[in-house]
Amino acid sequence: MINGNRKTSYLEDEQILNNNYKKAFVALMVALAIALPIFANDYIILMASLVGIMLIAVVGVNVLVGYTGLLSLGHAGFVAIGAYAVSIIHGLLTGWGIPDILQPWIALPGAMAAAALIGIVVGLPSLRVKGIYLAVATLSANFIIIFFIEIDTFAQWTGGRLGLTTPDPNFFGWVLDTQREVYVLIAIFSFATILMVQNLFRTRVGRAFIAIREKDYSAEILGVSLLKYKLTSFAISAACCGLAGAMWAYFYAKILPEQFELALSLQLVAALIVGGMGRTMGPVFGVILIVLVPEILKITMGAIGGGSIEAAQLRAPIQEIVFGSLIIGFVLFEPLGISHIMDRFFRALNRWPFARG
């Protein structure tokens, strides 16, 4: 959104929503998010919550992949850490007799801290390797995390392969035991995460991340400590994913280790690529597309094939193929993602009728 940004004071320039399109979009989104729990049916609430959970995680991935330029294919592992940590901490606190009303205030930061800690450990190889090597290192980390959740040694805490029943959080005496109530929590946290990450990149730390993305050696020469900032980036990114995991645990009644395997990692990165890396709105567009396309496919295939069993069997493979094609198509034809398409659209809108594109 390059045009339409005339500024007459520094104060205006420092605003987060620095033009009318952004203001309108955010106002619309807020209005939609507020309206949903009042008017929408359960299916729409489910979809909106999925979008919200994924959004928190993808914003986290964006910090690492989009802004710091470190490719990770293992972020589902951090989501898993968050989901399991929040459930386990709730269990422990109940065991110690701490009242329900205090528990989320300990469990949520605890889950984020656990994910951030594991994130720092996983990020250690990033100090020596990058690109493909880092992708495989994080992928390995994902496999290892899921493995430790599944093995029998820790099964008394993690529930092993059978999964874990998750708690209902109690905020200010209000027990969030339906999906509609948890949706409100998810919506609040999604907005907060986007806002905080957007703000992060107006600070010294965020700018250091961007410097590392552009060229890590040059950044080091300029005095950016690679050790400190790469690990910080991993920690922030993992903490966001941990928060997403915590929301996941609150939202569903049960979590299973296989939900957090490679497929989820790929989905997170795919959403980021489709939306646009290193852009605030990238994750938003990407997640909406990645979550809604399978649903649209489901509805259209249901309309074409009726309720037949054959059509139902074809659905999962076709969803997979479309998902893969989305990644390939965007990388080949629009590497900057939907954000860039929107940019061009708004630019054309601003200049209309004089010039296009």
Added chain:
Amino acid sequence: MQFVQFLINGLMSGAIYALIAIGIVAVYKSTRVVNFAHGYMIMIGAYLYYTFAVLFPELSWAPSWLSGWAPEWVIDGKNNAKMFSPEAAFYDWIPDIPRIIFGLIFAIIGSGIIALFIERFLMRPLLGQSNFSMIMVTVGLISVLSGFKSLFWTGDAASVPHLTPNPAFRLDFFGTPIFIFGANLMSMIIAAIIFGYIVYWLRKSSAGVAIRAVSEDQSTAYSMGINVPRVFAQAWLIAAATGAIAGAVLAARDGVSPSLGLFGFSVLAIVLMGGLDSFVGVFIAAMLVGVLEALVQWQLGGTWVEIAPYVAVLVVIIIKPHGLLGSPEVERI
């Protein structure tokens, strides 16, 4: 002395890892693309082998010699051979030869067509683009390939004929019995031969020299008159052919199932451990991981096997970032 048994098992599975790794290294050496989807290409190869070696001969209009070729002397030999002896296994194997060859040929052709398609339409447009784009295209391929797999084939695990006779040998090693299955031994030999031949071919043949030249410097190779796109196609074909053979071997050992795709990720870990551009390093790493897995299975139990390659690659990457024998990337600031 159970150790020896597990060591031998490890070497045998290490050889299959090496066979799969050829595909990843060959493609990386010539095109600088790390193929995350190689495991899924192997899976497709295995399913093609299953289709043409098991499903096709069962069709009513397929020639009868395809499903079981049994001339007189085979039946005689089988009747005369002792039960469970190597001869009996050999005569058991002979009727399967036509369908094995038929299946293998079509698996290689099918995978080859897919590989050429991927190279031409997905990889070549990305020539000169960042590493990230190439990785993400192969990551997208994972979904596409596994989606097509479930579109054409059901997800059930099925068994396929072994490529070679499968007698069980029982050896005495200083008083401890050691069991070796003929098919595993033969697949180790097949893998070693193919691996050795490809390394030799890369060193000596003119096409191999072209591949090495391209891996050194693409644009210089171009200006020296090397047909770079053809080299790319060749590398992908090598990957497809070795992948199809590895898929058939794996399918015979473990059964055809979607989990073959995940196998590719442990091989990717092995390749990084050995060094992306070094065949010798990858061979060493494959053997090491094979043995490591066998030892882990011996000492810690079967569940720990699945993460052994990943832990190994993490340790190696932290100590030697470019693998055991890989050459470090030189970067311009």
